[in-house]
Amino acid sequence: MKGLLVAGTHSDAGKSVVTAGICRWLVRQGVRVAPFKGQNMSLNSFVTRDGAEIGRAQAMQAQAARVEPSALMNPVLLKPGGDSSSQVIVLGRAVGELSARGYHGGRQRELLDTVVGCLEELGRTHDAVICEGAGSPAEINLRRTDIVNMALARRASLPALVVGDIDRGGVFASFFGTTALLGPEDQALVCGYLVNKFRGDVTLLQPGLDMLNKLTGRPALGVLPFAHGLGIDEEDGLRARESKAAGAPLGEEVLRVAVAAVPLMSNFTDVDALAAEPGVVVRFVDRPEEIADADLVVLPGTRGTVRALRWLHERGLADAVRRRAAEGRPVLGVCGGFQMLGERIEDDVESRAGTVAGLGLLPVRVRFAADKTLARPEGRALGEPVSGYEIHHGVAELLGGDEEFLDGCRVGAVWGTHWHGSLESDGFRREFLRRVAAQAGRRFVPAPGTSFAALREAQLDRLADLIDAHMDTAALLRLIEDGAPAGLPFLPPGAP
Numbered sequence: 001m002k003g004l005l006v007a008g009t010h011s012d013a014g015k016s017v018v019t020a021g022i023c024r025w026l027v028r029q030g031v032r033v034a035p036f037k038g039q040n041m042s043l044n045s046f047v048t049r050d051g052a053e054i055g056r057a058q059a060m061q062a063q064a065a066r067v068e069p070s071a072l073m074n075p076v077l078l079k080p081g082g083d084s085s086s087q088v089i090v091l092g093r094a095v096g097e098l099s100a101r102g103y104h105g106g107r108q109r110e111l112l113d114t115v116v117g118c119l120e121e122l123g124r125t126h127d128a129v130i131c132e133g134a135g136s137p138a139e140i141n142l143r144r145t146d147i148v149n150m151a152l153a154r155r156a157s158l159p160a161l162v163v164g165d166i167d168r169g170g171v172f173a174s175f176f177g178t179t180a181l182l183g184p185e186d187q188a189l190v191c192g193y194l195v196n197k198f199r200g201d202v203t204l205l206q207p208g209l210d211m212l213n214k215l216t217g218r219p220a221l222g223v224l225p226f227a228h229g230l231g232i233d234e235e236d237g238l239r240a241r242e243s244k245a246a247g248a249p250l251g252e253e254v255l256r257v258a259v260a261a262v263p264l265m266s267n268f269t270d271v272d273a274l275a276a277e278p279g280v281v282v283r284f285v286d287r288p289e290e291i292a293d294a295d296l297v298v299l300p301g302t303r304g305t306v307r308a309l310r311w312l313h314e315r316g317l318a319d320a321v322r323r324r325a326a327e328g329r330p331v332l333g334v335c336g337g338f339q340m341l342g343e344r345i346e347d348d349v350e351s352r353a354g355t356v357a358g359l360g361l362l363p364v365r366v367r368f369a370a371d372k373t374l375a376r377p378e379g380r381a382l383g384e385p386v387s388g389y390e391i392h393h394g395v396a397e398l399l400g401g402d403e404e405f406l407d408g409c410r411v412g413a414v415w416g417t418h419w420h421g422s423l424e425s426d427g428f429r430r431e432f433l434r435r436v437a438a439q440a441g442r443r444f445v446p447a448p449g450t451s452f453a454a455l456r457e458a459q460l461d462r463l464a465d466l467i468d469a470h471m472d473t474a475a476l477l478r479l480i481e482d483g484a485p486a487g488l489p490f491l492p493p494g495a496p
Helices: 015-028 056-064 100-110 112-125 140-145 150-156 171-180 206-216 268-275 305-315 317-326 336-340 426-440 452-470 473-482
Strands: 003-008 033-036 039-041 045-047 053-055 076-080 085-090 093-099 128-132 160-165 190-198 220-225 255-260 280-285 296-299 331-334 344-347 354-357 364-375 378-381 384-387 390-398 403-405 408-411 414-417
Touching: 003 015, 003 150, 003 473, 015 033, 015 056, 015 128, 015 452, 015 473, 033 056, 033 112, 045 056, 045 390, 053 056, 053 076, 056 128, 056 452, 085 100, 093 100, 100 112, 100 140, 112 128, 112 150, 160 171, 171 190, 171 206, 190 473, 206 220, 220 452, 255 268, 255 426, 268 280, 268 426, 296 317, 296 336, 305 317, 305 336, 305 344, 317 331, 331 336, 336 364, 336 390, 336 414, 384 426, 390 408, 403 414, 426 452, 452 473
Parallel strands: 003 128, 003 160, 033 128, 039 076, 160 190, 190 220, 255 280, 255 296, 296 331, 331 414, 344 364
Antiparallel strands: 045 053, 076 085, 085 093, 344 354, 364 390, 378 384, 403 408, 408 414
């Protein structure tokens, strides 16, 4: 198989965006390429056209490769439901809940053949497969149950490139230590390093790169500069609290959006399309005073609706949201956020809390079903075409409302829907923002030319440009075509 494993010195080193950048760079060279991540732990997921649930990062990487996303690209997805358990999704379908000990104790290794089979199938239909690792391959406590890092590389004879985030510091020690904690078979596949998020004069870094080469016998294949705005479709919420804004408003005032940073927040990428609008400022909040000046409050999706609802009450946000609704100030609930806005929730599946009172702002009753709804709905709303995707156990019973809204409803200035991704539909988003601005009394005007799809394409092309300008792409192609070179030195002590 022709391909590459993009590993990392730690989580959030930049593996997802580097994988996407390499995919887009390859497809621009005429290579038929597919992304792959054998096992992904993320609350940001997506629904393929055939109704399979995969990590949203892999859907983004498929877009970078200009191919249709499929369950083959992410055969195992783990969606955390707390500190010690996750929902396990195999080939796009939930198969149950497992504790971390139960998963790593045996179930994980059983899935290695499934993961390798999916990778091989992609290899038969594409010229190359770019695989993303998870966490770090040097997590020696998990080595025996690995199915996504070096165990996969060994089974498929894939060369590995290790990415390190220099912005966090200690990148040379991380490169050396990551390699030295791998066994001989694994080290034989580690072919080089990629420095990510470098700021400053790269010539000052060169002596360190030269010493790393002498110490490890492996080159640095590039130094990617720090670039803002490239954290597209991240797998977790490490940077969810950052404020986001695209530029100056077209009208006289900005529109301020506050997103409640609920526990187990899922698909927080829903608000990326809002942040792409000039004059819209998006921030994530966890205190009632932080929504006092907001023009729109968003209750996002969550893997723990009842837990998030309890959190809203504990923080005083529940009362603050109710006051907003009584004052006619806009609130939007998406998926779990929509469920929380309803009258009651009957949950014997996710939290097993039984019947719980909602915020009572929408005439909706929600009952959690054992089977998950996975769909790619399309339709019209606010006079505009709109599409999205649904991922939820909760089944909503609508009991009224001022108007229907994407299979949900609106009452006054409170809107609710199960549809993720709807705000990526440009005409619908602009009309929604016009109505929000009118309800909030803001002199805000949506920019008529903003295309979220075009902005996403530009981001992916920008990633490819960084790969082209700052990597040794000839060496990259040799690795993908020929695999790991023979004779790479072993660094002691190796894995136990």
